[in-house]
Amino acid sequence: MFRLSRGFRSLLIVPALMAAAVLPACGGGSGGGDTETIRIAVCGPMTGSAAAFGEMIKNAAKLKEKEINDAGGLSVRGKMMMVEAVIYDDKGDTTEATNVARRVASDDSITLVIGHFNSTCSLAAKEEYNEVGIVEFSPGSTNVAVCKNGPYTFRNLYSDDYQGQQIATYFAEIIGVKTVAVIFDNDDYGKGLMQSFSAKAKELGIDVVATVSYLRERTQDFKPLVQQAKDAGAEGIFMAGLYNEAALIVKAARQDLQLTIPLFGGDGVMSPTFIKNAGTSAEGVYVATPFLVHEESGGELVRAFVDAYSATYGKDPDTWAALTYDAMGMALDAVSKVGTDRSAVRDQLASAVDAASGYTGVTGITFFDEEGDCFSKPLFVTTVNDGVFTPAQQLSK
Amino acid sequence: MSSLLTPEKLVDALSLGALYALIAVGYTMVYGIIRLINFAHGEVFMLGAFWALLIVGMDEPTGVNIFVALVPSMLMCAAVGMNVDWTTYLPLRRRLPRSDALSILSLGLLGIGAIFYKLTGDAAHVWYSDGAHTAIGWGVIGLLPIVIFALALGEKLEWLGRSLGRVASDRLSALITAIGMSLILQTLAQLIWGAEPRAFPEASLPAFLNESVFSIFGARVAGKELVIWVAAIVIMVLLQLLVTRTKIGTAMRACSMDQKTAALMGISVDSVIAFTFVIGSAMAAIAGVLYAVKVGGSISFRMGYYQGLIAFAAAVLGGIGNIKGAMLGGVLIGFVQGFSGGGNFSLPFVVMILVLLIMPRGILGEPQATRA
Numbered sequence: 040m041f042r043l044s045r046g047f048r049s050l051l052i053v054p055a056l057m058a059a060a061v062l063p064a065c066g067g068g069s070g071g072g073d074t075e076t077i078r079i080a081v082c083g084p085m086t087g088s089a090a091a092f093g094e095m096i097k098n099a100a101k102l103k104e105k106e107i108n109d110a111g112g113l114s115v116r117g118k119m120m121m122v123e124a125v126i127y128d129d130k131g132d133t134t135e136a137t138n139v140a141r142r143v144a145s146d147d148s149i150t151l152v153i154g155h156f157n158s159t160c161s162l163a164a165k166e167e168y169n170e171v172g173i174v175e176f177s178p179g180s181t182n183v184a185v186c187k188n189g190p191y192t193f194r195n196l197y198s199d200d201y202q203g204q205q206i207a208t209y210f211a212e213i214i215g216v217k218t219v220a221v222i223f224d225n226d227d228y229g230k231g232l233m234q235s236f237s238a239k240a241k242e243l244g245i246d247v248v249a250t251v252s253y254l255r256e257r258t259q260d261f262k263p264l265v266q267q268a269k270d271a272g273a274e275g276i277f278m279a280g281l282y283n284e285a286a287l288i289v290k291a292a293r294q295d296l297q298l299t300i301p302l303f304g305g306d307g308v309m310s311p312t313f314i315k316n317a318g319t320s321a322e323g324v325y326v327a328t329p330f331l332v333h334e335e336s337g338g339e340l341v342r343a344f345v346d347a348y349s350a351t352y353g354k355d356p357d358t359w360a361a362l363t364y365d366a367m368g369m370a371l372d373a374v375s376k377v378g379t380d381r382s383a384v385r386d387q388l389a390s391a392v393d394a395a396s397g398y399t400g401v402t403g404i405t406f407f408d409e410e411g412d413c414f415s416k417p418l419f420v421t422t423v424n425d426g427v428f429t430p431a432q433q434l435s436k
Numbered sequence: 437m438s439s440l441l442t443p444e445k446l447v448d449a450l451s452l453g454a455l456y457a458l459i460a461v462g463y464t465m466v467y468g469i470i471r472l473i474n475f476a477h478g479e480v481f482m483l484g485a486f487w488a489l490l491i492v493g494m495d496e497p498t499g500v501n502i503f504v505a506l507v508p509s510m511l512m513c514a515a516v517g518m519n520v521d522w523t524t525y526l527p528l529r530r531r532l533p534r535s536d537a538l539s540i541l542s543l544g545l546l547g548i549g550a551i552f553y554k555l556t557g558d559a560a561h562v563w564y565s566d567g568a569h570t571a572i573g574w575g576v577i578g579l580l581p582i583v584i585f586a587l588a589l590g591e592k593l594e595w596l597g598r599s600l601g602r603v604a605s606d607r608l609s610a611l612i613t614a615i616g617m618s619l620i621l622q623t624l625a626q627l628i629w630g631a632e633p634r635a636f637p638e639a640s641l642p643a644f645l646n647e648s649v650f651s652i653f654g655a656r657v658a659g660k661e662l663v664i665w666v667a668a669i670v671i672m673v674l675l676q677l678l679v680t681r682t683k684i685g686t687a688m689r690a691c692s693m694d695q696k697t698a699a700l701m702g703i704s705v706d707s708v709i710a711f712t713f714v715i716g717s718a719m720a721a722i723a724g725v726l727y728a729v730k731v732g733g734s735i736s737f738r739m740g741y742y743q744g745l746i747a748f749a750a751a752v753l754g755g756i757g758n759i760k761g762a763m764l765g766g767v768l769i770g771f772v773q774g775f776s777g778g779g780n781f782s783l784p785f786v787v788m789i790l791v792l793l794i795m796p797r798g799i800l801g802e803p804q805a806t807r808a
Contacts (some may be wrong), residue, residue, distance in 0.1 A: 087631045088736075130631075254781075257742065259633075259734035260452075263777045266444055283633050283733075290635075290732035294646045295658065316733055318638040 076121045076266065077113060077374055080143040082154030083162070083179070085132035086417075088256050088283055091312040092156050092179065092359050093128070098352050099360035100124040100153060102260050103367035106347065115375050122371065129160045136160035140167035150379040153366050156168070156359070158182030158199075158228040165189050173381045175390060176370055178362035182231045182366060183308065184412040191385050193411040195402070196329040197418060199228070199305075203235030205418040205434060206277060206303060206327055211243040213420075213432055214301050214325075216275040220249040220268030222261075222288055224280030232279035232305050237406050248273050255284060262291040265298070281307040285324075286316035293320040301325065314426050321333050321423045325431060328358045329418050330402040333430060344401045358402075365400030372398055443655030445775050451661045451730060453770020454668035457763045458723035459747035460754065462677065462716030464762035468692040469712055470529065471607065474613040476520050477720060478744015480513050484721030485728040485735045486629060487512045492640035496628075502640045506725055510718040517717025518710050524617055525579035528610050549790070559742075618741075623738035635733030645729060664726050671719060672763055679759060684711060690756070742781070746773070749788040755798030759806065764799060 081100040085093040104124045112119040115330035127143060129136040136155055141150055144167050151174035155161045161180035168175040169189045177185060177194040181202055186192050201233040210216055219223060219240060223229035229252070237247045247272035251264045258264075265288060268276050276292065280287045285308040303325040304313070314321045332355065344364060348356040356364075389407065391397045394415070398405030403416050422431040459481055466474045491505035492498060520571045644659040651657060679685040689699040699705050727737045727743065745771060754765025769784045776783050791799065 089635065090630065090632050208679050256736075256738060257781065259739060259742075260731040262448060262731065263445075263774075266448075267777060270442070286635065287734065294732065296654065297648075312632070315635075316635045318635075 064344065073384050074149075075172040077115070077371070077379055078123045078125055078149045079370065080127055080146075080149045080152045080154070081363070081367075082127040082129050082136070082139050082143065082152055082160075083123045084155040084160075085126060085128035087132065089131040089157060089281055091282065091310045093131075095357050095360040096154070096156060096178065096363045097126050099348070099356060100126070100267070100367050102348055102351055103364055103371070105351070107371065109310050111162050113371055113375050115378055123154075124367070128156070129155050129157075129164070132158045133159065133163035135160050135169065135217050136164045140164035144168055144171035144173055149173070150374060150381060151370055151384050152372060153178060153363060155180065157226075158231070159226045161185050161192070161194075162227055167272050168192065172385070174370070176388070178366040180228075182227045182316050183235070184227075184231075189411065191411075192387075192414075193388055193407060195405040195413050195416075196371065197414065197416055199231040199414055200235040201414070202305060202327060202418055203232050203237075203279075204239040206305065207239035207245065207418055209244055209327075209434055210240065210275055210277070210301075210303065211245055211327070214275060214303075216245065216301065218246045218248045218271075218273050218275055220251065220273035220274045221247060221277045221279060222251045222253065222264055222268060223278075224255050224284065225252040226255065226282075228305075229279045229309060230333055233277075236277055236279065245247050250378055253280070254282065255281065258284070259287075261287040262295050264288070265291040265296055268292075269296055269298060273300065276302050277310040278302065278304045278308060280305070280319055282310040283311035283316065286313050286321070289317045289320045289324055300301055302326055303327070306358070309421075309428070310358065312429075314423055323427070324423050326421050326423070326428060328421055328428075329416055330358050330361055331419050331421055331428060332356050332358060332401075333421075333432060338401075340399075340401050363402045365398070365405060369398035369405055440727075441775065443653035445777075447655050447657055447661055449654060449771040449774025450767075451664045451770070452773050454664050455723050455727050455730070455766075456743075456747050456773075457766025458668055458671065458726075459743065460766040460769075461672075461759055462720050462760035463748050463751040464754070464756055464759055465688075465712050465716050466709075468757040468759070469688065469709055470525070470610075470694075472525060472610045473614060473748065473756075474520075474525075474713075474716075475611075475748075476621055477517075477716065477742070478616040478740035478742075478747070479618050479625070480517050480520075480717045480740070481720040481724040481727075481744060481747075482735075482737065482740030483516055483621065483627060484509050484513045484724030485739065486625060486724075487721070488725045489634060489636060489728075489735055492636055494634065497637035497639035499639055501642060502636055502725065502729065503642070505640070506722065509725060510721040513717040513721035513724075514714040517713040517720075520617055521710055521713045524613050525610060526709075528613060529706075529709075542605040592638035598639050618749045620740065621736050629737065631736065631738075633734050633736040633739075635735065636728060641729065660726075660729050663725050664730065667722060667726060671722065675715070675719075675759065678715070684708070688712060746784050749784050753788045753791050753798055755801030757801045758798070758802060761798055761800035 073286065081096060083093045083096040084090055085097060101124055104122045107122045110123050120375050127139045129139045143152055152168060153176050155164055155177060156179040158180040161175065161177045162182060162185060165175060169191045172191060175192045178196070180194055181196060181198045181199045183198050185198070186194060211217055221233045221236060223233040233250060235248065240247050249268050251267050253261070253264060263286065278288050285304045289302055292302060304327070306328045308326045309328045344361065345356060348360060364378055373384050377383040377387045389411065391406040393406055394404050397404040397415065405413055405416055420431045420433055421428040459477065461472060462477050466472060487509035488502060488505040491508055492500050492502055645663065647659050648656045649659050649662050679688060687698070687703045687708045689704055690701065691705055695705050747766065750765035750769040751762045753768060754761030754763070769787070772787050773783050795801065
């Protein structure tokens, strides 16, 4: 008689275990494809080292969804339809972003994509979206190349060449320093920002004395990096990266090296988590942002959004929540005019070319150039004051 | 770089060296006794920082001083270290019938891998695709067929079973298990606390940690640097006394020379091994907390992985199995890191390889063949 060896018998558990692991994944997938619902993919770093952004993005998208559904739905050419924001997590990682893009693009029930957030992710996912023909509308990616050569890729905020130039101008005109060091995240966002900043700084007569790079999620000890900036004789430091690393940089500068020179963070630093992690070292740090949710940046739309957001989530929204809320609003506006056809939505969005045809939201008026880039919004400079981002002196324009 | 050697870098190098020495000793003590590279050691270092963070307050500061939190953190890490040994390495040491040990191992790894993949990759949206981790993951998967092959055929093909089985059941399976344990602890930490790096709240850090204490050649030495140096020196002296002057230390040395003979002399080998894990883990906890204090945060599930590897390099460089060697290796690697400006991730390993080319057993490595 055939008899399995003991060892081999126990091996049979392997397929059983694997089946057990896979089975639950098969359920729950149904329920899509409902023609009465507009499904919008919201893709961002829901987990990982940029998760604070992801949370804001998710919350804002869900808030828009709730507001529209509570009002009875969206009128799409006379027919009322419900809205569903489907959240996807790209973990701030290019491989994941590509995977998400493939899943989303091949899911016919999805009309368009709000996302991705990290420039690196938007760039990685772009090819898939443009090949299949689905709108990729980013509320956060600022790398210069994001919208280039992608008819389906849009964003509702400035790009890094503009941001870098404005920050360099700020260093020259308002802070008034002659030498600056740049500490940058070695990804598409940080590198792009560092390059545009350095070019403009040179033009304005500022000497970029050191450019130091780090690897997000790998580099843990930032003191040696700040030390390099100090040794090079920098009178100011520009941090082209995200909030977690910026918190460590300002701590190393203020506490370890006792530097009192001005520190300036790109808009990736614009998160309350930066202030929480950096503590008192965050005081006085300048941070750029496309928009600031603050009582002074007033306006009816802003107040209504802040009230609705904090009533729903028990905390205040930030810049990225406002931009996501606007992106959702603009996209749904387009859908209500042309329906859920992917390319019709793209054409409708692309038809917003000036203030009159643009979308007026919380963050101002959004309209696009022929690339899908948004140049209608200025850069805003904030500074941390008593643990809160507050408006700083602005560049005159 | 114009200033390769500056007093500031010396201060930094000394602190890093002290911390790496604290971790490296944990690797080397375990290796010295059971000839196992305990890859989960880096994760114990990470957990040390997390336990302390839980006590001083993860979201809202509880007002507990970090040095008070250090004690429970050490105890918790000691418990984790001991449990890692009891639950995973001990069953392998006990020499269960080969196929049983191996099937437990391979099934365990596969099952846990499948469950975590399920939990993290799909539903719980917390998998990470960090290149290095993925590589290790594939490495583990790649080694599995060898283990399974040995297991399935071990009884049928005597010659293959003997050659493959012997390798697989002793060192190799323990090593794979250690890597698996490291991944499990990392993933657990990520599932529980998320992926975002955190920092100790300022309220938990006594003011003197960031104040200047004195200066060396004009370089400022902050309170925290001094704490690290003093802690490392005191702990190293105590450890040396423990190993050379106490009964349990003598037992540890006996086990490291020859476990069988030590057992025949009435030493409870498993208890001695457990004690070794306890000491090493408590030291890793101290290193984890002090490291997070030094860099101002960076407490995340990732923090132990790279630091653990560096400390491992330090232990090998100093001569693995030799406690003084680990201390020396730690300080050396700390200097390499400190003076290279910190941005270079491969330099410590390059130095390790260079040293091993000249001294294959490390700087203070013992001559081989103390065991058959």
